[in-house]
Amino acid sequence: MSTIISLPDQSTATLPKRSYLNSEYGLKSWLLTLDHKRIGILYLIVTLFFFCIGGTMAALIRLNLLTPGGELVAADTYNKLFSIHGIIMVFFFLVPIAPAVLGNFLIPLMIGAKDVAFPRLNLLSWYLFVTGGCFELYAIIWGGMDTGWTFTTPLSTHYVNTHVVSAALGIFVAGFSSILTGVNFIVTIHRLRAPGMTWFRMPLFIWSYYATSILFVLATPVIAITLVLIVLERVIGIGVFDPAKGGDPLLFQHLFWFYSHPAVYVMILPGMGVISEVVACFSRKRVFGYTAVAFSSVAIAVFSFFVWAHHMFIMGISNYSALVFSLMTMLVAVPSAIKIFNWSSTMYKGSITFDTPMLYSFSFIGLFTIGGMTGVMLASLGMDIHLTETYFVVAHFHYVMVGGMVSAVMAGLHFWWPKITGRMYPEPLGRLAAAILFIGFNLTFFPQFIVGYLGMPRRYHSYPPEFQVLNVLSTAGASVLAIGYLLPAVYLLWSMKYGKIAGANPWQAPGLEWQVQSPPLTENFPEPPVVDFEAYDFEWLANHTKSEVQTVG
Amino acid sequence: MDSQAIATLPEHGHAEHEHSPHLHHHFATEDQQREASNFGMWLFLLTEIMFFGGMFTAYLIYRNWYYPAFVAGSHWMKIWAGTLNTTVLICSSFTMAMAVYSAETRKRKALLRYLSLTLFLGFVFLGIKAYEWHNEWVEHHVPGLNFSINDFTHVDPRYPLDKPLAPDMAEKTQSYFSLYFLLTGVHALHMLVGVSILLFLIFNAWKGAYTTGHMTFIENFGLYWHFVDIIWIFLFPLLYLISRHQ
Amino acid sequence: MSEPTHHAHTVVHPKVYAAVFGALLLFTALTVFASSLELGVFNAVVALAIAVIKATLVVLFFMHIRYSSKLLKLTICSGVFMFLVLITMTLTDYISRAWGLW
Ligand code: HEM
Ligand SMILES: [Cu+2]
Numbered sequence: 001m002s003t004i005i006s007l008p009d010q011s012t013a014t015l016p017k018r019s020y021l022n023s024e025y026g027l028k029s030w031l032l033t034l035d036h037k038r039i040g041i042l043y044l045i046v047t048l049f050f051f052c053i054g055g056t057m058a059a060l061i062r063l064n065l066l067t068p069g070g071e072l073v074a075a076d077t078y079n080k081l082f083s084i085h086g087i088i089m090v091f092f093f094l095v096p097i098a099p100a101v102l103g104n105f106l107i108p109l110m111i112g113a114k115d116v117a118f119p120r121l122n123l124l125s126w127y128l129f130v131t132g133g134c135f136e137l138y139a140i141i142w143g144g145m146d147t148g149w150t151f152t153t154p155l156s157t158h159y160v161n162t163h164v165v166s167a168a169l170g171i172f173v174a175g176f177s178s179i180l181t182g183v184n185f186i187v188t189i190h191r192l193r194a195p196g197m198t199w200f201r202m203p204l205f206i207w208s209y210y211a212t213s214i215l216f217v218l219a220t221p222v223i224a225i226t227l228v229l230i231v232l233e234r235v236i237g238i239g240v241f242d243p244a245k246g247g248d249p250l251l252f253q254h255l256f257w258f259y260s261h262p263a264v265y266v267m268i269l270p271g272m273g274v275i276s277e278v279v280a281c282f283s284r285k286r287v288f289g290y291t292a293v294a295f296s297s298v299a300i301a302v303f304s305f306f307v308w309a310h311h312m313f314i315m316g317i318s319n320y321s322a323l324v325f326s327l328m329t330m331l332v333a334v335p336s337a338i339k340i341f342n343w344s345s346t347m348y349k350g351s352i353t354f355d356t357p358m359l360y361s362f363s364f365i366g367l368f369t370i371g372g373m374t375g376v377m378l379a380s381l382g383m384d385i386h387l388t389e390t391y392f393v394v395a396h397f398h399y400v401m402v403g404g405m406v407s408a409v410m411a412g413l414h415f416w417w418p419k420i421t422g423r424m425y426p427e428p429l430g431r432l433a434a435a436i437l438f439i440g441f442n443l444t445f446f447p448q449f450i451v452g453y454l455g456m457p458r459r460y461h462s463y464p465p466e467f468q469v470l471n472v473l474s475t476a477g478a479s480v481l482a483i484g485y486l487l488p489a490v491y492l493l494w495s496m497k498y499g500k501i502a503g504a505n506p507w508q509a510p511g512l513e514w515q516v517q518s519p520p521l522t523e524n525f526p527e528p529p530v531v532d533f534e535a536y537d538f539e540w541l542a543n544h545t546k547s548e549v550q551t552v553g
Numbered sequence: 554m555d556s557q558a559i560a561t562l563p564e565h566g567h568a569e570h571e572h573s574p575h576l577h578h579h580f581a582t583e584d585q586q587r588e589a590s591n592f593g594m595w596l597f598l599l600t601e602i603m604f605f606g607g608m609f610t611a612y613l614i615y616r617n618w619y620y621p622a623f624v625a626g627s628h629w630m631k632i633w634a635g636t637l638n639t640t641v642l643i644c645s646s647f648t649m650a651m652a653v654y655s656a657e658t659r660k661r662k663a664l665l666r667y668l669s670l671t672l673f674l675g676f677v678f679l680g681i682k683a684y685e686w687h688n689e690w691v692e693h694h695v696p697g698l699n700f701s702i703n704d705f706t707h708v709d710p711r712y713p714l715d716k717p718l719a720p721d722m723a724e725k726t727q728s729y730f731s732l733y734f735l736l737t738g739v740h741a742l743h744m745l746v747g748v749s750i751l752l753f754l755i756f757n758a759w760k761g762a763y764t765t766g767h768m769t770f771i772e773n774f775g776l777y778w779h780f781v782d783i784i785w786i787f788l789f790p791l792l793y794l795i796s797r798h799q
Numbered sequence: 800m801s802e803p804t805h806h807a808h809t810v811v812h813p814k815v816y817a818a819v820f821g822a823l824l825l826f827t828a829l830t831v832f833a834s835s836l837e838l839g840v841f842n843a844v845v846a847l848a849i850a851v852i853k854a855t856l857v858v859l860f861f862m863h864i865r866y867s868s869k870l871l872k873l874t875i876c877s878g879v880f881m882f883l884v885l886i887t888m889t890l891t892d893y894i895s896r897a898w899g900l901w
Contacts, residue, residue, distance in 0.1 A: 114579035115579040117589045117593060118589075118590070119577075179597075183597055186592075190870065191592065192579065192589070217599055218600070218603055218881045221600040221604035222606065222607050225605075226607060229607075232697075232735070237697040238735065246615065246618070246724065246727065246728045250892070255607050255610070258885055308888075317892045318892050318893075318895040320895040321891040321896075325891075588868075591871070592871065598878070599881075606882040606885050610886050610889055614893055632831065632834075636831050640824065643827065646823075646861055647823075650811075650861045654810070775862075776862055779862050780862075782857060786857070787854070790830055790847060790849070791846075795842055795846045795847075798834070
């Protein structure tokens with residue numbers, strides 16, 4: 001049942017005198033900070049920077065595909081464009097943005113800790129990330145790479161002479177940043193929960209970040225060694241993946257996807273955590289089936305290690321093995337579906353308000369469902385032979401990654417923006433941007449399902465003229481989508497200075513992070529909080545508020 | 554402004570418990586801090602397992618594919634050197650364990666002695682390994698840089714019963730040596746990192762650190778050192794021993 | 800904090816270390832000796848079994864896992880488990896690649 005809460009009026013709120021933002025000033029105080037909140041913001045800045053690069057590449061790709069002949073850029077350049085786009089978006093935007101930005105900022109606040117377990121390690125992982133990014137920038141500026149984000153051998157080891165080595169090293173270094181972040185989060189969640197914050201009182205956000213961290217720790221090292229092998233292959237020709245020397249290129253695929261499939265869940269699980277928070281808050285209800293949602297996060301993390309070869313169905317792996325992997329892939333859709341059902345049930349009979357974060361959550365739920373269902377289509381062996389390496393796959397993963405995860409990131413960013421900055425974004429513009437994003441997204445990527453099903457292969461710079469209509473639609477959609485990203489960028493920046501002051505708890509949410517001032521103090525909680533209520537306990541908040549009002553008034 | 558009222562309470566909870574100089578502000582007790590960093594170290598070691606895991610997988614697969622080549626390749630390993638190195642590493646693990654013990658019982662002299670011994674043994678290991686690598690270089694067994702299949706297409710005098718490999722299979726000995734250099738190389742890199750940290754630890758211990766009750770660092774380094782030892786415990790049979798007889 | 804963090808930290812006596820040390824040396828000798836016997840496929844099995852025993856000894860005693868919390872024990876098991884997943888699931892492909900093709 002949903003609960004109505006009347007908090008004291010937030011419109012008269014003032015900014016607190018002391019907060020993590022004004023405890024120290026100057027560039028140095030940011031670059032040497034050990035405060036998890038500031039590190040989260042450092043990550044935000046860098047990942048958004050990379051998002052701009054990746055976005056520019058995407059725009060060029062779409063522009064080139066406006067005409068069947070691909071007149072804008074040469075075929076070589078086109079290869080570089082989509083490679084840079086993929087590498088940057090996957091490894092330098094989507095993997096870090098949710099864990100390292102929202103996770104860093106929120107995990108300690110949500111579990112009632114003063115900081116993450118290893119603040120120095122946390123800062124180190126930011127520097128590693130930046131170092132990896134520099135390698136990547138070097139590779140891009142000095143001519144780019146054209147292997148695709150998948151570094152397929154022997155293409156990447158023998159046939160291209162672009163900057164594969166520095167690109168691979170960049171990802172290797174940034175990978176260590178993921179690993180350290182994962183280690184940090186797991187230890188934090190295990191060891192720094194406030195008194196009374198039991199496992200089943202934690203917000204579901206924490207559960208999904210816990211699952212994400214497991215993936216970081218166990219999967220990332222495998223791609224690290226794989227990239228080392230690629231580099232060694234290129235530099236001294238050791239031959240582990242080289243058929244001429246007895247190596248097996250398929251082994252590369254196994255190792256690469258052993259990481260990269262779990263990595264796609266790194267790119268969705270945190271989003272699921274955000275959606276749980278937002279849906280509960282704007283339905284004024286406890287998430288339906290808390291335990292099911294919590295365990296489905298862990299189940300997704302575990303299952304995701306058993307499905308990687310669905311990226312290799314047509315590459316010559318054994319048919320029997322393909323059967324096993326196909327089955328496992330369909331199983332992984334089950335915990336994802338559980339979540340969708342539970343969010344829907346949470347909204348059922350809730351008192352829903354349609355604020356911006358909630359709109360983004362709707363967008364997430366719808367688009368992720370489409371993405372997931374097409375994933376199941378791809379997982380069936382017969383379908384996959386027809387659809388693999390076509391735009392259908394491109395549409396599939398953009399539905400989950402952009403439609404799903406980026407929507408979730410936007411939901412989270414808007415939802416916690418008042419906590420991060422202490423100010424509100426302009427609500428009407430927010431809703432408008434959410435709508436534009438949704439429309440633009442579907443316009444861009446739905447045609448790609450069709451054009452892929454009709455047989456347009458991915459990663460080519462030109463295409464048969466009969467596909468032009470759908471491609472033009474897609475490019476048009478991309479421009480709408482771009483507005484959907486630029487608009488929030490503008491008004492969020494604007495709101496940092498001119499936004500309405502938010503007050504501690506503008507959404508009237510019961511999470512611990514909302515019980516402290518916004519923006520929070522450097523030490524988060526002046527006194528260690530004691531948790532004596534369940535997660536999403538709106539009753540508790542209502543009663544608590546009432547008694548507060550009485551004692552204060 | 555209820556919640557704000559809570560949050561801006563004056564800070565008194567802070568001075569309540571006396572802080573030890575090693576206790577970071579976000580931990581409640583020193584025990585909690587120690588457990589946390591221990592746990593963190595283990596998680597890091599998990600990533601190391603997976604890191605080596607990729608290479609072990611490659612080894613397993615290629616060994617089955619190119620069995621004769623792997624047998625022939627491993628016959629060029631010097632078993633005495635491998636055995637000696639295994640022994641050296643086990644000794645160093647023991648001295649490391651004793652170093653941690655000395656820190657626990659707060660004996661500075663003993664700590665210094667055991668750490669130096671560990672360092673010494675680490676260097677011995679690396680020395681022997683370097684000697685082996687040097688030999689392999691001389692024998693033209695380094696794939697990519699200088700490799701010749703000559704040794705494998707002729708009968709090896711030490712294994713007169715071995716048949717020479719067909720040129721095709723002899724090429725595949727490169728797979729064996731690639732993996733050999735990869736595995737031992739990455740392992741040696743870990744040893745190098747370990748040795749550098751050891752130098753740092755000895756310096757600190759000499760100044761009196763770790764024997765005052767705060768020894769998380771040295772404990773965690775011990776875990777790392779033992780882990781590197783474990784990797785070698787597997788490398789030794791896989792690379793040197795299991796094909797001795799085929 | 801809501802977990803049993805206050806885990807009495809046991810100091811392991813040097814005698815235990817010495818015993819483990821002795822056992823490790825013994826197993827090293829054993830594995831070198833075993834490799835000189837003609838055991839067919841069992842050469843590999845024996846060598847790996849001994850290596851596993853040695854590694855377990857190191858983990859349990861030198862690395863104090865025998866005296867550590869369940870959490871740490873579980874952590875290590877999960878690492879080993881994932882390593883095995885990597886190997887076995889990759890092998891599902893390699894083992895059956897040459898079986899009948901459809
Ligand atoms: C709901 C469960 C999902 C299933 C059953 C599924 C299934 C699949 C399958 C079978 C493929 C291979 C298509 C091919 O190359 O022929 C694929 C590709 C892909 N999926 Fe999913 N998927 C799911 C969810 C996700 C999620 C959540 C993400 C990311 C957030 C994602 C990202 C990707 C990417 C990036 C690729 C393409 C990789 C490439 O070749 O470049 N998938 N998916
Ligand atoms: Cu996948």
